[in-house]
Amino acid sequence: MFLxxxxxxxxxxxxxxxYRFLRYRILIVLSLSVAxxxxxxxxxxMFLPLLELADGSNTASGKGLGHLSFIVNGLNAIGIEIxxxxxxxxxxxxxxxKGLMQYFSLSYNAVVSQYFISTLRxxxxxxxxxxxxxxxxxxxxGHIQNAFTNEVSRVNTAYKAYSxxxxxxxxxxxxxxxxxxxxxxxxxxxxxxxxxxxxxxxxIYKKTKKESALLTKHNTGxxxxxxxxxxxxxxxxxxxxxxxxxxxxxxxxxxxxxxxKRIEILNAVISSTREPMMIAVVVLVxxxxxxxxxxxxxxxxxxxxxxxxxxxxxxxxxKSYNSFLANSGSIDNIIGFENSLxxxxxxxxAVEFNTFQxxxxxxxxxxxxxxxxxxxxxxxxHILKNKSIAFVGESGSGKTTLVNLISGLxxxxxxxxxxxxxxxxxxxxxxxxxxxxxxxxxxxxxNDTIFNNITFWAEPTNNNLKRFQKAIEQAAIKEFIDNLDxxxxxxxxxxxxxxxxxxxQRISIARExxxxxxxxxxxxxxxxLDSETEKEIQYNIDKLKGKYTIIIxxxxxxxxxxxxxxxxxxxxxxxxNGTFDELLEKSNRFKRMVELQDIIN
Numbered sequence: 001m002f003l004x005x006x007x008x009x010x011x012x013x014x015x016x017x018x019y020r021f022l023r024y025r026i027l028i029v030l031s032l033s034v035a036x037x038x039x040x041x042x043x044x045x046m047f048l049p050l051l052e053l054a055d056g057s058n059t060a061s062g063k064g065l066g067h068l069s070f071i072v073n074g075l076n077a078i079g080i081e082i083x084x085x086x087x088x089x090x091x092x093x094x095x096x097x098k099g100l101m102q103y104f105s106l107s108y109n110a111v112v113s114q115y116f117i118s119t120l121r122x123x124x125x126x127x128x129x130x131x132x133x134x135x136x137x138x139x140x141x142g143h144i145q146n147a148f149t150n151e152v153s154r155v156n157t158a159y160k161a162y163s164x165x166x167x168x169x170x171x172x173x174x175x176x177x178x179x180x181x182x183x184x185x186x187x188x189x190x191x192x193x194x195x196x197x198x199x200x201x202x203x204i205y206k207k208t209k210k211e212s213a214l215l216t217k218h219n220t221g222x223x224x225x226x227x228x229x230x231x232x233x234x235x236x237x238x239x240x241x242x243x244x245x246x247x248x249x250x251x252x253x254x255x256x257x258x259x260x261k262r263i264e265i266l267n268a269v270i271s272s273t274r275e276p277m278m279i280a281v282v283v284l285v286x287x288x289x290x291x292x293x294x295x296x297x298x299x300x301x302x303x304x305x306x307x308x309x310x311x312x313x314x315x316x317x318x319k320s321y322n323s324f325l326a327n328s329g330s331i332d333n334i335i336g337f338e339n340s341l342x343x344x345x346x347x348x349x350a351v352e353f354n355t356f357q358x359x360x361x362x363x364x365x366x367x368x369x370x371x372x373x374x375x376x377x378x379x380x381x382h383i384l385k386n387k388s389i390a391f392v393g394e395s396g397s398g399k400t401t402l403v404n405l406i407s408g409l410x411x412x413x414x415x416x417x418x419x420x421x422x423x424x425x426x427x428x429x430x431x432x433x434x435x436x437x438x439x440x441x442x443x444x445x446x447n448d449t450i451f452n453n454i455t456f457w458a459e460p461t462n463n464n465l466k467r468f469q470k471a472i473e474q475a476a477i478k479e480f481i482d483n484l485d486x487x488x489x490x491x492x493x494x495x496x497x498x499x500x501x502x503x504x505q506r507i508s509i510a511r512e513x514x515x516x517x518x519x520x521x522x523x524x525x526x527x528x529l530d531s532e533t534e535k536e537i538q539y540n541i542d543k544l545k546g547k548y549t550i551i552i553x554x555x556x557x558x559x560x561x562x563x564x565x566x567x568x569x570x571x572x573x574x575x576x577n578g579t580f581d582e583l584l585e586k587s588n589r590f591k592r593m594v595e596l597q598d599i600i601n
Contacts, residue, residue: 014158014162014324014328014331015162015166017331017335018116018159018162018163021116021119021120021123022112022115022116025112025115026112026163028108028112029105029108029109029112029163029167030166030167030170032101032104032105032108033105033166033167033170033171034170034174035101035105036098036101036102036105036171037170037171037173037174037175038174039094039095039097039098039101040094040095040098040171040309041174041175041177041178041306041309042094043091043094043095043098044178044305044306044309045178045182045306046087046090046091046094047091047305109163112163113156113159113160113163116156116159117152117153117155117156117159120152120155120156120334121148121152123338124147124148124152124334124337124338124341127338127341127342127345128144128148128341130341130345130346130348131341131344131345131346132344132345132346132347132411133346133404133409133410134344134369134409134410134411135340135344138369140220140224141224141227142220142221142222142223142224142225142226142227143220143223143224143337144337145223145224145227146219146220146222146223146224147333147334147337149223150219150223150330151216151219151330151333151334151337152330152334154216154327154329154330155327155330155331155334157323157327158323158324158327158328158330158331161320161321161323161324161327162320162324164316164320165317165320165321165324168313168314168316168317168320169313169317171309171310171313172310172313172314172317175306175307175309175310175313176306176307176310178306179306179307179310182306201270201318204266204269204270204322205321205322205325207262207266208263208266208267208322208325208326209325209328209329211259211262211263211266211326212263212325212326212327212328212329212330213329213332214259214329215256215259215260215263215326215329216329216330216332216333218252218255218256218259219256220333221252221255222249222252222253222256225245225248225249225252226249228245229245229246229249263326266322267319267322267323267326270318270319270322271319346429347411347425348428348429348430349423349424349425349426349427349428349429350426350428351422351426351427351428352428352431353419353422353427353428353431353432353435354431355435355518356385356419356420356435356518356519356549357385357420358384358385358420358421359382359383359384359385359420359421360381360382360383360406360417360418360419360549361381361382361383361416361417361418361421362379362380362381362382362405362406362415362416362417363380363415363416363417363418364378364379364380364414364415364416365378365379365380365381365405365412365414365415365416365417366378366379366412366413366414366415367401367405367410367412367413368413371413374413374572375398375401375572376398376401376402376405376572376573377571377572377573378415378573379402379415379573379574380574381567381574383406383549383551384549385518385549386546386547386548386549387549387550387564387565388545388549388550388551388552388562388563388564388565389550389551389552389563389564389565389566389567390551390552390553390554390560390563390565390566390567391403391551391552391553391554391567391569392554392555392557392560392566392567392568392569392590392593393568393569393570394570395555396571397569397570397571397572398569398571398572398573399553399569400523400553401572402569403521403523403551403553405417406521406551407433407436407438407521408424408427408429408432408433411425412424419432434515435517435518435519436517436518436519436520436521437511437512437513437515437517437519437520437521437548438512438521438523439505439508439509439512439520439521439522439523440508440523440524441523441524443496443504443505443507443508444508445492445495445496445499445504445507445508446492447491447492447493447494447495448491448492449488449489449490449491449492450481450484450487450488450489450490450492450507451468451488451489453492453507453511454468454471454472454488454507454510454511454514455467455468455511455514456511456514456515467514467516468488468514470513471510471511471513471514472510474509474510474513474540474543474544475506475507475509475510475513475540476506476536476540477503477506477507477509477510480503480506492507502536506540509540509541513544517548518548518549519548519549519550519551520544520548520549520550520551521551521552521553522541522550522551522552522553522554523553524553524554524555538558538559542562545562550563556597557580557593557594557597558597560580561580562580563579563580564579565577565578565579566578566579566580566583566590568583568587568589568590570589575589576589576590
């Protein structure tokens with residue numbers, strides 16, 4: 001069994017990959033193909049008795065059927081003679097059953113194909129949901145987007161081509177088996193000729209697979225460039241670099257076009273040459289059968305009818321196989337992407353977190369993306385419930401990284417981080433993070449209605465509507481919403497294009513307050529706003545003091561004058577702490593920062 005599995009993985013790796021998702025379903029698909037092919041082949045064999053009856057006989061003997069003569073002999077044994085009417089009725093029954101079975105086969109194939117693509121997307125989505133933030137920050141965004149969109153679709157195309165190809169091979173085998181049973185010499189000659197013809201295409205298959213891998217690489221590069229093109233559109237437009245970057249995209253598009261064109265040309269070579277080549281084989285075999293092996297023309301014609309069916313299936317297989325190869329690079333890409341997600345799955349605890357009750361404690365905490373290059377060093381911190389604190393310091397001092405540790409986005413390298421005396425590693429991260437509100441410098445706004453943006457697509461029940469109203473009042477955006485024509489049903493556009501910076505921040509604040517949170521993180525939440533809007537939002541945030549545990553990252557020191565404790569950071573360490581006035585008094589570094597921003601009084 002172990003040897004069999006290794007052989008499967010080595011020579012039939014794609015089948016193993018598809019079987020992983022489909023299990024018994026793929027076997028049912030193949031079984032239905034066997035049933036369709038067998039019924040069709042039995043139906044075709046009834047043409048030989050018809051040819052015999054066409055010579056003027058009243059009944060058919062079935063001698064020309066070779067080893068398939070048991071069909072006629074069996075019917076004769078139960079008293080049924082093969083007359084013209086009987087032969088036609090049997091022909092009709094076989095093809096009717098074949099039609100019915102083909103309907104089931106095609107319908108089931110469609111169901112299985114949709115199941116495969118759905119299962120693959122669900123698996124990738126589930127894995128990405130548990131993808132660690134530490135791995136995410138160093139990931140290639142273009143690769144991720146390409147995997148979720150273009151590559152998944154190409155894998156589904158590869159599955160369809162692979163499934164079709166196997167079914168076509170099965171049909172080819174069945175037809176050729178019937179040819180062997182009727183006239184084995186004719187069958188052997190045709191198979192030898194077909195094998196020689198198929199070998200002629202081996203170099204084309206290799207080229208197609210190589211081009212497929214190249215296409216995957218080009219698609220990933222294009223998606224990466226598109227993400228940056230859209231994200232940095234404003235900057236590129238304002239600085240006149242849009243045309244330069246557009247040229248980069250055009251070059252990428254041309255590379256994709258060129259690769260696709262080469263793949264299509266290879267397909268065209270196969271499509272245009274395979275039939276003439278196989279017909280040449282058939283012509284040569286018929287000549288050999290009649291003039292060398294003294295074969296009967298009626299038997300040859302019957303074998304030829306079955307062979308022609310096999311030929312069609314073989315030609316379809318070659319087309320399907322080349323289509324599979326053209327998309328096979330995406331299978332390797334998705335397998336690699338899936339493995340990277342599995343390897344970087346976030347470790348989670350088992351303890352449910354219900355609500356923040358006492359304190360957050362950090363003892364001798366260190367963090368680095370590798371052991372030899374620490375970003376945070378020996379952090380000792382004590383945050384009490386419903387207190388407000390702020391981290392200040394120059395860019396690169398470790399403020400955002402520290403907040404990412406406290407929020408559970410990043411794992412500590414060493415030391416201890418506990419929430420209500422429970423080690424954060426023991427907590428179910430999602431239950432803890434659901435009690436967290438997070439407002440960043442660039443607000444997160446979805447292309448949807450105001451209500452859905454704030455409630456995160458909650459049902460508009462009476463209770464949820466009341467919570468919505470309370471949240472927009474606390475965020476000081478109720479008046480703005482009430483003055484809109486469609487009120488909370490107003491669409492905000494892509495990334496909140498219909499809102500000002502202040503309105504976006506208020507939407508973000510309202511969303512976090514709607515969630516009924518315990519801890520509110522503000523990461524440079526007002527630094528991108530004008531002074532008047534900043535003061536208004538700061539006033540609303542100050543009103544939340546004492547109701548939530550508020551943790552702020554700030555460059556503008558005016559926004560943190562009223563917090564309970566300020567922590568001054570430098571090069572990944574906390575070098576001082578106290579109230580605003582206490583730090584101003586005892587820290588020369590903090591005093592210089594304040595003087596530079598000219599915010600005293």
